[in-house]
Amino acid sequence: MQLVKIGLCAFGMSGKVFHAPFLKEHPGFFISAIVERSKEESKEKYPDATIYHSVEDMLKNADIEVAVVNTPVQTHFEYAKMALEAGKHVVVEKPFTVDVSEAEELVKLAEEKGLFLSVYQNRRFDRDFLQVQKVLDDKKIGDVKEAELRFDRFRTEPSGKQHKENPQQTGSGSLHDLGAHLVDQAVQYFGFPEKLFADVFSMKGSEFANDYFEILLFYKNDLRVRLKSSVFSKEAHYAYIIHGDRGSFLQERTDNQENELVSGAIPAYGKDWTIPLKDPDGILNFLNDNKETERILTLSEPGNYMNYYQEIYEHIVFGYALPSPGKEVIQNMKIIDAAWKSSQEGKIIMLS
Structure with a gap:
């Protein structure tokens, strides 16, 4: 099975509850990097992940294909844009951004870079x-x-x-x-x-x-x-x-x-x-x-939130439809x- 390397931009509730558990249990994903600014709480459950103390450092140095932007909404635009410019596919937590103009800019950038941008509408x-x-x-x-x-x-x-x-x-x-x-x-x-x-x-x-x-x-x-x-x-x-x-x-x-x-x-x-x-x-x-x-x-x-990441995996490996693509969520x-x-x-x- 093809292995897709993932980086989490934060390890708060969203990372601990909605993302890391599913990525760990899915055999097609490997959590390669986790951002924790001042702690190292992720080590206990995810010892194989390298801990970085900033999103910038992770995007510059980590071996990842997909960045999960699960930070506060006010930072979604900044970090998603940074990840796309670094050549990473992006999963961004809902709400997509703080307003339409930010969402539209990110979708345009992803299209220009040939990368996918999906909103986690779990x-x-x-x-x-x-x-x-x-x-x-x-x-x-x-x-x-x-x-x-x-x-x-x-x-x-x-x-x-x-x-x-x-x-x-x-x-x-x-x-x-x-x-x-x-x-x-x-x-x-x-x-x-x-x-x-x-x-x-x-x-x-x-x-x-x-x-x-x-x-x-x-x-x-x-x-x-x-x-x-x-x-x-x-x-x-x-x-x-x-x-x-x-x-x-x-x-x-x-x-x-x-x-x-x-x-x-x-x-x-x-x-x-x-x-x-x-x-x-x-x-x-x-x-x-x-x-x-x-x-x-x-x-x-x-229901099963695992199905979201299964669809992400199938998009990467088989080219199947992307779940909740950014272009669609602009409407929201x-x-x-x-x-x-x-x-x-x-x-x-x-x-x-």
Whole structure:
């Protein structure tokens, strides 16, 4: 099996939880380098990786083919550009960049260099996201007329991380963080909208970055899609509510990969590794061909973030499609930028 050498630009939560465990267990990847500015925590689990104390040093000296830019969003543009200029393929964490102009410049540079640039939209591999896609493809609920996608949490205290909490830093707050997931999911399900209206602010107070948003997406076929997130949601809502002209589907957010990884779970290669659900997590209510109501409790199948890196590997080795390419995710950044503008100006923003 061809071995692809990888370098991680950071070893914080993202590196420890979402990237390194999968790269270690995938037989086609080798973690060759890890950036840790002042510590050497990675040595215990990844002793074969060379530790560098700066991204610049790693890109200059490490034997790697792919750089994973998993640093704070405010540095994504700088480090992704640096990696591309050094001749490395790039996987960049979501959100892609802080704004559209940065994303467009990176995509152009990658194309000029003949390198790939992929955004780590891992929630495309959540069990709940995949279940909704399955229901939409099955078309039992008919043509979709209205949808609501939510990503709520109960985190009423500030995290203390300046790149996430400082309202003066572009890219901080929930709109770029959780919004990057919801916007991506909406575009994957329904395509690019015609216009939007948004409300974005901080429930914790103006001294903190936004922690609440509601975005209403308008589509040319009269479809309405609402994206919503709050950190003051103690009781869970259905994360996906889809209404069609023949029925409805309600899906809970039940993917638990993040929590299991934080607790020390080891992701398996080539098979499911998460703890199975015991109870149904969705409700499908629709009119069948005889126009009789059927109500089914559904159970989603396991998701697996390993599939993202499997697709990266297959792109490198076999030339298969690249997962979430930067050129595609530029669309997400356009929506995020427009949502911020809409909230600031209090008006509908045209997108097409």
